[in-house]
Amino acid sequence: MDDLLTELLELNSKPVSYAERLEKARDMMRTRRRRQVFQLLGREIAIWESDVGEETDLAIGKRLWPGGVAFAEFLESENFNMTFEDKKVIELGAGTGLVGIALSFLGADVTLTDLPDIISYTEENVLMNTMNDNTPLCRYTPQVRPLTWGQDLAEYPRNNPRYDYVIGMECVYIEPVFNDLIATIKHLSSEDTVILIGYHVRIKAREEKFRKLFFDNFNVLGEFAVKGPAFTVLMARALPGENTS
Numbered sequence: 485m486d487d488l489l490t491e492l493l494e495l496n497s498k499p500v501s502y503a504e505r506l507e508k509a510r511d512m513m514r515t516r517r518r519r520q521v522f523q524l525l526g527r528e529i530a531i532w533e534s535d536v537g538e539e540t541d542l543a544i545g546k547r548l549w550p551g552g553v554a555f556a557e558f559l560e561s562e563n564f565n566m567t568f569e570d571k572k573v574i575e576l577g578a579g580t581g582l583v584g585i586a587l588s589f590l591g592a593d594v595t596l597t598d599l600p601d602i603i604s605y606t607e608e609n610v611l612m613n614t615m616n617d618n619t620p621l622c623r624y625t626p627q628v629r630p631l632t633w634g635q636d637l638a639e640y641p642r643n644n645p646r647y648d649y650v651i652g653m654e655c656v657y658i659e660p661v662f663n664d665l666i667a668t669i670k671h672l673s674s675e676d677t678v679i680l681i682g683y684h685v686r687i688k689a690r691e692e693k694f695r696k697l698f699f700d701n702f703n704v705l706g707e708f709a710v711k712g713p714a715f716t717v718l719m720a721r722a723l724p725g726e727n728t729s
């Protein structure tokens with residue numbers, strides 16, 4: 485039985501007031517953990533989400549987002565013809581890690597990044613899915629590292645390594661950090677890098693603003709809808725002359 489349900493039933497049998505029970509139930513819902521299992525790339529990928537009912541900025545990174553799920557599923561579709569074997573990939577705002585884990589199973593050498601307070605949650609999922617005891621299950625063991633957009637980018641020296649892909653799913657939702665996100669993508673990309681940024685149109689004016697910034701700063705090669713028109717993936721390279729050192 486669900487752990488939360490067991491706890492609630494136990495609580496119901498104790499002599500505590502209705503108000504206390506309600507408060508405890510709300511508290512448990514806020515901090516609730518949930519496991520979701522995906523059949524992807526011929527295997528099972530299990531993702532733990534945390535603080536499922538919590539509405540804070542940090543809780544955002546501890547949940548699965550539909551665009552991340554859609555992109556991970558799209559990776560195995562026959563319409564998707566990019567290859568990831570032996571490619572160096574950096575993922576921005578990796579959250580629960582589903583996309584980076586799927587890419588690792590495709591043979592990529594992946595670095596998953598997120599805010600310093602989120603990466604322990606990312607790492608938990610990465611380890612549980614890509615290691616069997618101490619035995620790695622992927623060709624390259626995925627790395628999990630902190631990266632706050634626009635900050636301490638020297639920790640990621642330009643062109644060292646040269647990333648084949650810079651990927652970020654569902655990272656376009658905080659307007660005040662759009663410039664930081666663009667600066668980070670630029671910093672990590674060379675003309676050979678394929679940049680894949682996926683976003684849901686939730687607030688049209690906001691996403692349009694990002695789109696314009698993106699088109700101004702990168703050489704956009706294409707745009708494709710994944711699972712319906714509301715989730716768009718922009719594909720680009722750095723502009724010629726940028727970041728060639």
Ligand SMILES: C[S@@+](CC[C@H](N)C(=O)[O-])C[C@H]1O[C@@H](n2cnc3c(N)ncnc32)[C@H](O)[C@@H]1O
Binds near residue numbers: 544579632
């Ligand atoms: C909506 S979630 C998407 C998570 C994951 N990519 C997915 O699709 O499930 C956005 C992610 O961006 C991260 N994020 C938000 N602001 C950030 C910032 N300034 N620097 C780095 N990561 C950030 C969040 O912690 C979160 O993991």
